[in-house]
Amino acid sequence: MERALIGIDLGGTNIKSVLLDPATGRVLHAARTDTQAGSGVKAVVSNIVSAIARQQAVAKNQRRHCLAIGVGSAGLVDRGTVRNSPNLPGWQGAVPLSRLLGKELAGSGIPIVVENDVNAMVLAEQRLGAARGCRQVVGLTLGTGVGGGIIIDGRLYRGCRGGAGELGHTVISEDGPPCLCGNRGCLEALVGAAAIVARYRGRDPGTRGKRPGTTVAMISAAARRGDRRAVAALRETGRLLGVGLANIVNTFDPEMIVIGGGVAGAGGLILEPAVREMERRAMPYNAAHVRVRRAGLGPQAGAIGAALAAADGIARGDGRGRAR
Numbered sequence: 001m002e003r004a005l006i007g008i009d010l011g012g013t014n015i016k017s018v019l020l021d022p023a024t025g026r027v028l029h030a031a032r033t034d035t036q037a038g039s040g041v042k043a044v045v046s047n048i049v050s051a052i053a054r055q056q057a058v059a060k061n062q063r064r065h066c067l068a069i070g071v072g073s074a075g076l077v078d079r080g081t082v083r084n085s086p087n088l089p090g091w092q093g094a095v096p097l098s099r100l101l102g103k104e105l106a107g108s109g110i111p112i113v114v115e116n117d118v119n120a121m122v123l124a125e126q127r128l129g130a131a132r133g134c135r136q137v138v139g140l141t142l143g144t145g146v147g148g149g150i151i152i153d154g155r156l157y158r159g160c161r162g163g164a165g166e167l168g169h170t171v172i173s174e175d176g177p178p179c180l181c182g183n184r185g186c187l188e189a190l191v192g193a194a195a196i197v198a199r200y201r202g203r204d205p206g207t208r209g210k211r212p213g214t215t216v217a218m219i220s221a222a223a224r225r226g227d228r229r230a231v232a233a234l235r236e237t238g239r240l241l242g243v244g245l246a247n248i249v250n251t252f253d254p255e256m257i258v259i260g261g262g263v264a265g266a267g268g269l270i271l272e273p274a275v276r277e278m279e280r281r282a283m284p285y286n287a288a289h290v291r292v293r294r295a296g297l298g299p300q301a302g303a304i305g306a307a308l309a310a311a312d313g314i315a316r317g318d319g320r321g322r323a324r
């Protein structure tokens, strides 16, 4: 019997799911459903269970045996428990997601592994995407928040409690603008979407969007039309991102830094000045070897990576208790 993995990407708006062939890395089936984050933890868990059930039905139709289920979630994920997930209201405390799902799916006997969503995305890019073939990889997602994931010798590095890779909250400017994490001058506070919009409007990046409307996509489009203010805002954002990249390059000496997330859609407008600044600041030997690339797998990367993380977890012996 052929095998399959189920991957779930739990977002604030959507739950994306894939059925993945572990032998080829091919997505056999993909689906998307509303998270209904506002309806509370129970409703969200029930929606995840439905998404899993649909993929299980597809696997059954294809006569495939499901090896494992991986769920990628925002927030700090420590041994199956999600902490401080910022985009899910009611999840500010600790939600034992692995245990809750295990209870719902107890009959299936399929192990469940919960992973941080950015870790999952970076794992997918390292195994199947832009960083395929690289063993030392750091990934960043640029969006409203700035997330990070670290792969050392081909495996995710989680730290001792799942908190490693918070590269968005490394300090770039000691007395810089306040960050939502409580610190000042974090990479996220300087290159997150709100900071880019504020910079474009000529305001201090610390001021958070009172007037909705302008998006980074609009600023990128304006820059491509030659709008100088937009070009300057993205170039300065890229320069500050480059300071962060230099720190990453000096710390990890990666083969590749993969950059994903919506803001990465600005492409070279941000990434070219970022690479220039990184090359100016990082140790020359490291800077000469590292490649900086945009993520290649698109919006399914998180779900694909969750499935891969589950397979890795099973190999390690995680998720064995099903209802841990």
Ligand SMILES: [Zn+2]
Pocket: 168, 169, 170, 179, 180, 181, 182, 183, 184, 186, 188, 189
């Ligand atoms: Zn921060």
